[in-house]
Amino acid sequence: MKAYVFPGQGAQFTGMGQDLYEASSKAKDLFSQANEVLGFDITKIMFEGTADELKETKVTQPAIFLHSTILAKVMGDSFKPDMVAGHSLGEISALVANRTLAFSDGLRLVYKRALAMQKACEEAPSTMAAVLGLEDHVVEMICADTTGIVVAANYNCPGQLVISGEIEAVNAACEALKEAGARRALLLPVGGAFHSPLMEPAREELAAAIEGTTFTAPACPIYQNVSTFAVTDPAEIQKNLIFQLTAPVKWTQSVQNMIKDGATHFIEVGPGNVLQGLVKKIDRSAETEKATL
Structure with missing residues (x-):
């Protein structure tokens, strides 16, 4: 079974999308629509x-x-997912790809999400840090024992978590994590504490937009960051998407559940190849590749 996965923030590069624009009249139309x-x-x-x-x-x-x-749209008949998932922002891409959301509705939600997150970052100075080489439960325990707001935000693969929260709390947690044996606990160059309680103002702002958007029955199940299991009910998909900004991205658990449900082949759709690497670290036997025209 084929699982198509969609990347999140950090995969951007200069010149991105120009090859699509030049190769396809459909892509030209969609880029024009986006503008x-x-x-x-x-x-x-x-x-x-x-x-x-x-x-x-x-x-x-x-x-x-x-x-x-x-x-995904210009791939035409070769785009045949049995299931989809997206990492953070990529979840909205996945929902357009499996036809839960219309292209223009997905783009509007992404833009509102970006502006709401930017605003929340400016209101509460905060940060994130990558933690390598510790068990999930150890990271969770140290975050819980640290004064201030700091939580596990991204479960990327076994031994690789991202924590998120107030600057002082993240710094303190990093020191404690190193003492506990973390190979690395490194601050990330991000604008704020994504996927933490500090994103609550953004979640509230985005919730109204999500509730006002039409969600239809998908062409295939999506494994969402919040639930990690196959979801096909539009109302449940909508609810999970609302809570995504303040909840952790459970990527490890989502990929494990996709494999358990029959996924053998993971195709990354979009810029970069980060998700292929994470899938391989979660299960070496999984086949991975990059989507091409």
């Missing part, structure tokens, strides 16, 4: 912008979404 929906020329930034311009959250998130969803 109209967003009200600015994101295509120009994706194709010609600097790395710094692409790092702006309000650009990064829609750019990665567009690269992923447009690639």
Whole structure:
């Protein structure tokens, strides 16, 4: 069975999507539609912008979404998923790819999500850190014992977690994690504490937009970051997406459940190849590849 997976923030690169634009009239139409929906020329930034311009959250998130969803759409009949999943932002890409969301609705949600997250970051200075070489439960316990807000935010693969929270609390947790034997506990160059309670203002803002968007029955199940199990009910998908911003990304558990349900072949759709690497670290026997035109 084929599982198609969609990357999140951090996979952007200069010139992203230009090959799609030049190879397909359908891609041209979708990029043009995206410029109209967003009200600015994101295509120009994706194709010609600097790395710094692409790092702006309000650009990064829609750019990665567009690269992923447009690639899935122009693949045509070769895009035949038995199941899908997306890492954080990638979950909205996956929901467009499996036809739960219309392309323009998905793009509007991504843009609102980006702006809401940016605003929450500015209101509460915060950060994230990658932790390597410790069991999940040890990281969770140390976060729970640390003064202030710090939580496990991304379960990327066994031995690789990301923690998220207030700057002082994350720094203190990093020191404690190193003492507990972490190979590394390294601050990440991000704007704030994604997938933590500090994203509550963004979650509330995005919830209204999600509730006002039409979710239809998907073409195949999605394994969502919050639940980790196969979901096909539009109302349940909608509810899980609302809680995604403040809940951890349970990528390890999602991939394990996809494999348990029959996935043998994982195809990464969008920029970068981070998810292929994570899938291999979760299960070496899984086949992985990059989606191409």
